[in-house]
Amino acid sequence: xxxxxxxxxxxxxxxxxxxxxxxxxxxxxxxxxxxxxxxxxxxxxxxxxxxxxxxxxxxxxxxxxxxxxxxxxxxxxxxxxxxxxxxxxxxxxxxxxxxxxxxxxxxxxxxxxxxxxxxxxxxxxxxxxxxxxxxxxxxxxxxxxxxxxxxxxxxxxxxxxxxxxxxxxxxxxxxxxxxxxxxxxxxxxxxxxxxxxxxxxxxxxxxxxxxxxxxxxxxxxxxxxxxxxxxxxxxxxxxxxxxxxxxxxxxxxxxxxxxxxxxxxxxxxxxxxxxxxxxxxxxxxxxxxxxxxxxxxxxxxxxxxxxxxxxxxxxxxxxxxxxxxxxxxxxxxxxxxxxxxxxxxxxxxxxxxxxxxxxxxxxxxxxxxxxxxxxxxxxxxxxxxxxxxxxxxxxxxxxxxxxxxxxxxxxxxxxxxxxxxxxxxxxxxxxxxxxxxxxxxxxxxxxxxxxxxxxxxxxxxxxxxxxxxxxxxxxxxxxxxx
Numbered sequence: 001x002x003x004x005x006x007x008x009x010x011x012x013x014x015x016x017x018x019x020x021x022x023x024x025x026x027x028x029x030x031x032x033x034x035x036x037x038x039x040x041x042x043x044x045x046x047x048x049x050x051x052x053x054x055x056x057x058x059x060x061x062x063x064x065x066x067x068x069x070x071x072x073x074x075x076x077x078x079x080x081x082x083x084x085x086x087x088x089x090x091x092x093x094x095x096x097x098x099x100x101x102x103x104x105x106x107x108x109x110x111x112x113x114x115x116x117x118x119x120x121x122x123x124x125x126x127x128x129x130x131x132x133x134x135x136x137x138x139x140x141x142x143x144x145x146x147x148x149x150x151x152x153x154x155x156x157x158x159x160x161x162x163x164x165x166x167x168x169x170x171x172x173x174x175x176x177x178x179x180x181x182x183x184x185x186x187x188x189x190x191x192x193x194x195x196x197x198x199x200x201x202x203x204x205x206x207x208x209x210x211x212x213x214x215x216x217x218x219x220x221x222x223x224x225x226x227x228x229x230x231x232x233x234x235x236x237x238x239x240x241x242x243x244x245x246x247x248x249x250x251x252x253x254x255x256x257x258x259x260x261x262x263x264x265x266x267x268x269x270x271x272x273x274x275x276x277x278x279x280x281x282x283x284x285x286x287x288x289x290x291x292x293x294x295x296x297x298x299x300x301x302x303x304x305x306x307x308x309x310x311x312x313x314x315x316x317x318x319x320x321x322x323x324x325x326x327x328x329x330x331x332x333x334x335x336x337x338x339x340x341x342x343x344x345x346x347x348x349x350x351x352x353x354x355x356x357x358x359x360x361x362x363x364x365x366x367x368x369x370x371x372x373x374x375x376x377x378x379x380x381x382x383x384x385x386x387x388x389x390x391x392x393x394x395x396x397x398x399x400x401x402x403x404x405x406x407x408x409x410x411x412x413x414x415x416x417x418x419x420x421x422x423x424x425x426x427x428x429x430x431x432x433x434x435x436x437x438x439x440x441x442x443x444x445x446x447x448x449x450x451x452x453x454x455x456x457x458x459x460x461x462x463x464x465x466x467x468x469x470x471x472x473x474x475x476x477x478x479x480x481x482x
Contacts, residue, residue, distance in 0.1 A: 041084045047108035049076045049090060052249055052342070056112055059092040064099070138224040140164055144245070147213040151261040151332060153355050153373070155216070156180040156209045165223045166238075173263070174416060175355040175373035176403035179209045184223050184238025197221075197238035198231055202395050208242045210399050212351035212377035214257060214334035217243045244397065246381050247338040247345035254337050262327040265358060274316035274429040275305040281449065296448040305429070312440065315432040319423050319455030322433050328356040334377075343385040351377035359406075362434050372404040406459065423455045430454035443467055 049056045055076025062069035063080070064087035070078045082088060088100040088108070095112040140163045150158040157180050160168040170180040187195045201208050208216075222239040231239055272280065278297040285295055297305075304314040336349035357371025379397035386392055406419070431441035431454035441454055 041104075042081050043084060043104060043106065044079060045082045045088075045102070045106065045108060046077065046079050047110055048072075049078065049092075049110045049112060051095065051112050051114070056092055056095070059090055059095075059112070062089050063087070064089050138165075138226070139220055139222050140166070141218055141220045143218050144213070144216055147216060147219070151259050151330065153330065153353065153375075154179045154209045155211050155213060155219075156182055158213060159219065163219075163221050166221055172416075173358070174405070175357050175371050176375075176401060182240070184221060184240075188237050195237055197240050198234045199240045199242070201242040201397075202244055204395075208240070210375060210377075210401070211242070211244075211397075212332075212334055212349065212353070212379070212399075214255075214336060214351060215244050215347075215349040215377065215379045215397070217245045219243075244379060244381060244395070245336075245338065245347050245349070246383060247340045247347040249340050249342060249345060252337055252339035254335075256335050257333070259332045261330040261332075263330055263355075263358060264327045265324060268320050268324060269424065271318065271320065271424075271428065273305075273318070274314070274427075275302065277428060278302050278305050301447070312432050312435070313442065313446070314429065315442065316428050317431065317433055317454070318428065319426050319433075323360055323423055323455055323459065325358045325360055328358045330355045340383070345383040347379070347381040349377070349379045351375075353377070362437075370404070370406065372402075374402040376400045418458060422453065422458045426455040426457070427452050431456070441467060 047061070049059045049061070049072050055074075056072060057074055057076060059072045059076070059078075060069060061072065061078050061080055063082055066086075068080070070080050072078045080088075082102050084102060084104045086102050088102050090098045090100070090110050090112065092112060094115055096115045098110060098112060100108065100110065142159065142162050146162055147155070147158050150160075152158050153175070156168060157170060157178070159166060159182070160170075160180070165185045167183040167186070168180040169183070170178060172178050182197060183195055184197045189195045199205065199208055201211070208219075220241045220243075222235065222241065279302060282295045282297055282302070286292070301314060304310050305316060308314075308316060331354045332351070333353075334349065334351040336347065338345075338347040340346050353373075353375040355373040359370050361370035377397075377399045380394070381396075382394040384392045384394070405416075427449070429442060429447060430452050431439075433440065433454070433456065439456055444451065
């Protein structure tokens with residue numbers, strides 16, 4: 001078969017084009033391969049990984065995009081083959097990851113910075129600490145920020161509702177005596193004292209209730225049987241570990257904080273006034289068969305109670321309104337400074353706490369006889385690296401308090417329950433209270449209800465006692481009495 005000349009020419013053209021295209025691709029491929037070969041020049045690098053305290057042991061050093069890697073030795077040194085232009089990655093728990101673009105150096109010095117966010121995840125366990133993810137026991141922790149949200153006098157009350165499994169029972173609101181009783185996972189004994197958890201402040205057994213919250217770093221509550229592994233039977237009711245603040249290397253940091261709070265009664269009972277009391281008392285007597293002329297309160301007296309026409313002789317006094325305030329001021333002030341060098345670190349704190357009582361005061365000779373509580377906290381924590389192998393810690397902390405309470409009933413009673421008892425059981429017609437600085441009481445013969453006492457009977461600041469009838473008869477009181 002004879003092939004036309006045009007077909008031969010077309011075939012020859014295609015062959016030449018294919019050859020030219022293949023040659024061009026081979027040239028480009030050869031050039032690119034040469035560049036890559038130059039970039040991947042591998043050098044054995046020696047280096048040291050350090051932090052603010054010295055070499056970092058066990059840090060991981062790898063090349064990004066490669067599986068090869070090494071771990072630093074006891075001196076923080078490592079050896080690794082690294083291609084020029086690659087990225088070296090260094091990581092360690094508790095430190096920020098670091099990436100270095102390698103330019104061909106034979107030796108490297110790498111410094112790691114602490115990762116503050118990760119360090120906050122460290123949990124205090126007995127006499128040491130662990131990462132939160134490695135803790136197997138049941139525990140709860142609360143930091144300083146959470147503690148400061150509750151402006152309370154006692155640290156025990158600051159834990160209320162913030163720690164699961166921890167019960168806080170406060171039985172008194174008296175200034176300076178309002179510490180709560182703490183129980184971890186219920187009461188473990190018939191004795192309340194034997195059910196208390198073990199409390200440690202920086203490893204020393206002591207109460208933390210009166211500490212300044214500004215000097216506390218964290219509080220950890222150990223709740224299960226793992227607490228007995230270190231503390232034995234003393235940890236059977238749980239353990240509360242309190243860690244105070246310490247200094248860190250760097251420039252001195254000065255902090256000042258102040259808070260103001262107001263205490264208010266959660267609930268004050270409402271009692272009957274004189275008119276309601278007299279009416280109910282007479283009705284009870286009538287039901288018992290007492291004649292109207294023998295009732296404890298005559299109709300004239302009942303009417304005077306109703307109209308309040310003679311409040312001095314026929315008073316209608318609300319003793320809770322007279323003696324209990326609507327609110328009381330509470331303040332917290334703190335000044336602290338922290339810092340240090342590579343070898344010496346310090347934290348110093350000074351706090352002042354003041355708390356007023358919820359009882360109204362009646363001054364006698366210029367002296368305040370009411371409730372009042374002032375507390376002065378101080379703390380100095382120091383960390384000293386004496387040598388490379390020897391370190392020393394110095395913890396100095398404590399508080400001074402000034403507590404004041406009324407000398408009620410001339411010191412006969414020592415339990416405040418009697419003070420509230422006499423306020424709550426006092427009848428409204430027993431007296432007008434304090435009038436012009438004088439203690440005015442009603443005549444016992446005016447009302448046939450037996451002996452009765454007013455709310456000031458065991459109260460403080462009573463000034464000079466005088467009967468209301470003496471006032472009506474024209475007896476004028478002075479500084480020395482009638």
